[in-house]
Structure formats: structure tokens, C-alpha cells
Amino acid sequence: MGSPRWSSSRALADLNAAYRNFFASVTGKRKGPKAAPPRFRSRKDRRQAIRFTANARFAITAGGKLRLPKIGDVEVRWSRDLPAAPSSVTVIMDAAGRYFASFVVDTGTGPLPEVGAEVGIDLGLTHFAVLSDGRKVANPRFLRRTERKLRKAQKALSRKARGSSNRARARVKVARIHARVADTRRDWLHKESTAIIGETQAVYVEDLCVAGLGRTRLAKSVHDAGWSAFIAMLEYKARKHGRTFARVGRFEPTSQVCSACGIKDGPKPLSLRAWTCAACGTVHDRDVNAARNILALGRRERLNACGGTVRPGLALAGPGETGTRRGAA
Numbered sequence: 001m002g003s004p005r006w007s008s009s010r011a012l013a014d015l016n017a018a019y020r021n022f023f024a025s026v027t028g029k030r031k032g033p034k035a036a037p038p039r040f041r042s043r044k045d046r047r048q049a050i051r052f053t054a055n056a057r058f059a060i061t062a063g064g065k066l067r068l069p070k071i072g073d074v075e076v077r078w079s080r081d082l083p084a085a086p087s088s089v090t091v092i093m094d095a096a097g098r099y100f101a102s103f104v105v106d107t108g109t110g111p112l113p114e115v116g117a118e119v120g121i122d123l124g125l126t127h128f129a130v131l132s133d134g135r136k137v138a139n140p141r142f143l144r145r146t147e148r149k150l151r152k153a154q155k156a157l158s159r160k161a162r163g164s165s166n167r168a169r170a171r172v173k174v175a176r177i178h179a180r181v182a183d184t185r186r187d188w189l190h191k192e193s194t195a196i197i198g199e200t201q202a203v204y205v206e207d208l209c210v211a212g213l214g215r216t217r218l219a220k221s222v223h224d225a226g227w228s229a230f231i232a233m234l235e236y237k238a239r240k241h242g243r244t245f246a247r248v249g250r251f252e253p254t255s256q257v258c259s260a261c262g263i264k265d266g267p268k269p270l271s272l273r274a275w276t277c278a279a280c281g282t283v284h285d286r287d288v289n290a291a292r293n294i295l296a297l298g299r300r301e302r303l304n305a306c307g308g309t310v311r312p313g314l315a316l317a318g319p320g321e322t323g324t325r326r327g328a329a
């Protein structure tokens, strides 16, 4: 899949850099992890992208349009304000035929004002997340909700003849549903993670080994829940705003230990939502108890290690937040 003509010099420069890194890596001139040879575009990956650096003289006009070299002014639906002048912009066309402009911005955001609260988070299936202060974030199950629609669209796609224009249209429809689900999920995860980081000074999360869970029959729910994306957002937002973020080892039986007295009360079936500690008589909500244990473990590990805090630093856009997206047209 070729790039349009007007970006050919940029595409060549990118390719040139990729080859330079690869050969320098092979000959040992380049330190660090081995660079892979440049990949050819996948015929299946229908996304196309063009990058403009500051040298290419792209600009944002006073009227809020995106001015691109040799293209002109493009109307943009901004998903949010840019915090600073962008150093580059990538225009992407996704499989659904929508255009996105993604900006690289060096925000250099300082730490947020300190708050007292620390929180442990238990990620689960009955709720998306349960916090040690008792708050429960309901699982939105975005994908499940649109699953029937998606199945119908996929069935329609499979009935269309190969290479036909009907098939192309059906494929775009499937891609659109997928894209809408992903957008909604990402927006929701951003909202939830930003709220938590804003309110708490330290966040501790159980290290779930999400990749391992993803291979089990829980896979669909796990994927749907977007835990790993959520954890990644918490981590980079914590770094950006001077909060502490730490994962707690997943070998600790957080749901079996009484968070009040510390007695290990033995295994509990998943169906058991509440239990009473035999030693101290405290009645526990299973998930809140687990979150409290995660908080206690996180604090302990932090005090032991005393190097586990995440310090504020140069903040680049994190995964899923590479600047502003949404359609130019």
C-alpha cells in the first residue's frame, strides 16, 4: 500500500532511518535492543498513516483548522485542547475509513497538588474495579453490548462474494463497529483512571498477569474489561502527575487474608461475595477486602524497597493517548 505522493519525502526519510537503525544494530554500532528490519505493510492492515514533522511546516490555524503542506486547511473535530505546540502530527486513516490526526506534544506537566489518600485496587469481573475505600466501578461491558450487532455484521460480510464492492462495504461496517467499541472503551478508561489519579497520592494494583488470563475461557471478559490498558494508563498518569504507582505481587492470596486482623482464612470460592473472619468476626465484602489487602501490601513493599515510588518526569503522551484524534475529513 503506497503512501500518497505528497508525503513521499517523509515516508522515504522514515524508511531511511529504519534501515540505518537496522544496519547499525547488525554491525554492532547501535547499542541497546536489536532493531528489526523495516517491515512491509500488511495487506490486511488497511490503516494508512502519514507523518509530518515541524520541518514540514504543518500548522494549526487561528480558526482551529489543521494546515498540511500541499493539502491545505483541513477541518478538525478536536477531542480535546492541545496543552502545548505539537512537534509532529500523524494523519491516520483507519480500516473504517475515518481520518485521525494524532499530535506529539511535550506537555512537561508538573505534579498535581498532593492529596492524602492512598488506594488499593482489585480488578475483577463482577465489578471492573473495587477500591479499598469501598468504591466500586461497574463493569461497562461495552463489547458485549454491541456483540450481537457485530455478529450480524460479520455474518453479512461472510455472505458477500470475494472482491465485490458489497464485500468491501460490509467490511467497513464491521470495522466501524469495532472502532466505535474501542473508542468508547478508551474514553471510559481515560475518565476512570484520570479520576483515580486525581484523588489519590498512591495507587496499588494487583499484578494480574493479564496476558495469562487472556488465554483462558475468561478471555473475552478480560479483553472486554480492558484491564491492562487501564493499568498502563494509571501508571503513566501517576508518573505524569507525581503520584506513586506500584504493582503488588500476584502470589499474595489477597482474597483469603482478613484485612482487619491479618489471619489467613483459607480459600474462598468465587461465588462467595461476603464472609466473616473466624478470628476477629469482621464481615468482609470479598472485593473490598482484597483491595484493602492490596493497599496494605503496596504500602509495605514501598516502605521496604523505598525506591519503588514513581517520580514525576518528562511526560510524553501515553498509550492510547498520543494526542488528539478524531476525524478530519
Ligand SMILES: [Zn+2]
Binding pocket: 258, 259, 260, 261, 262, 263, 277, 278, 279, 280, 281, 282
Ligand atoms: Zn480477621
